[in-house]
Amino acid sequence: MKDYMLMETIGKPGQLSGMRVLFFGMTGMLSRIPLAILLNGGVNVCGVAVPASVLPPYILPKHGRPHPLTPASKQPQVAHLLTPSPHHPGILELAAQHQLPVYPVGRLKEAATMDMLTAVAPDLICVSCFNQIFPPPLLALPHLGCLNLHPSRLPHFRGPSPLFWIFHEGQNDTAVTVHFMDAGVDTGDIALQADLTFPHGISGGQAEQMAAERGGRLLLEAIRLLADGRLPRRPQAEPGSYYPAPTADDFWLDVNWPAQRAFNFMRGTAEWARPYPITVAGHELVLRTAVSFDPHQQLPEPVVWHGRTVAVQFQPGVLAAGVS
Secondary structure (H helix, E strand, O other): OOOOOHHHHOOOHHHOOOOEEEEEEOOOHHHHHHHHHHHHOOOEEEEEEEEHHHOOHHHOOOOOOOOOEOOOOOOHHHHHHOOOOOOOOOHHHHHHHOOOOEEEEOOOOOHHHHHHHHOOOOOEEEEEOOOOOOOHHHHOOOOOOEEEEEOOOOOOOEOOOHHHHHHHOOOOEEEEEEEEOOOOOOOOOEEEEEEEEOOOOOOHHHHHHHHHHHHHHHHHHHHHHHHOOOOOOEOOOOOOOEOOOOOHHHHOOOOOOOHHHHHHHHHHOHHHOOOEEEEEOOEEEEEEEEEEEEOOOOOOOOEEEEOOEEEEEOOOOEEEEEEO
16 A cells, blocks of 8 residues: 655645634544644644543533533633643644634534534544544535544454554554545545554554554645545455454453564553453463563473563463563
8 A cells, every 4th residue: 555755745735724624533642643733734624523521521511502612712611621731732722722613522413413513614524533423414514525544454453442452463564544434433435544563562652642643644645635636535345344442351361372462462552551361271360561572482381480570471482471
């Protein structure tokens, strides 16, 4: 798949300023960084939609119809929440810096929510990490469609937590994808993809940042091509794969994995703060932190203890980890 020269899009705001883009996101890096890239690249972002659940309940209307929040609000608590911050601004602070209204979204199928979003009159909707499936009326709202940034090589690893499952399945060589949204979950036509390789032992936060930076530039490139009428699209021809939100059972390790896979999985998902159970020679252990791995080492027995650290034989290699 062609890896576009993404930095070329920076500094070409004239092509983008006429297109009204409504951005949907949440509070993490996979939303904040792409939004910052679009704003710095000259995209005319006309508003930012976030789940109402990420906002303090005291700033939301208790009765009546939902409405946008702005830094100029007469409510002191709203103005304080949307005060620009120069130090690692989040998505709300970015909206404040650029004087963008924030749209608190409840259930997307509610008529009041759709009325609020319809009034924005976007030409294009861009999504990067949002927790609801778009209903058909919202998909049809912008005449240029809806573009979603997904941190995997679609059609593989569809679903809400692709980075978790990429580490779980030992797939360090992956990609970021910009695709047109349809009524399915990450099933719409692919527009652009760019390769992404995670180093061994990378943390989940570092992986998310890499995906956000790479994906944000890819999304900016997609908008530029769309403005020129040159954005490609192709169906997701392969069956692909879908993975749900992880549960506690998904943190179990398997001694038949390579030690390298177990190490990368534990490092990449450590921020979930879950234990990693494993059954070794009929005994259950609970691992906590991955310390190191040797891809070729062979232990004299399945488990070797070193104080609060344990060496576990995998196939192949040995994982050293802290235990409960």
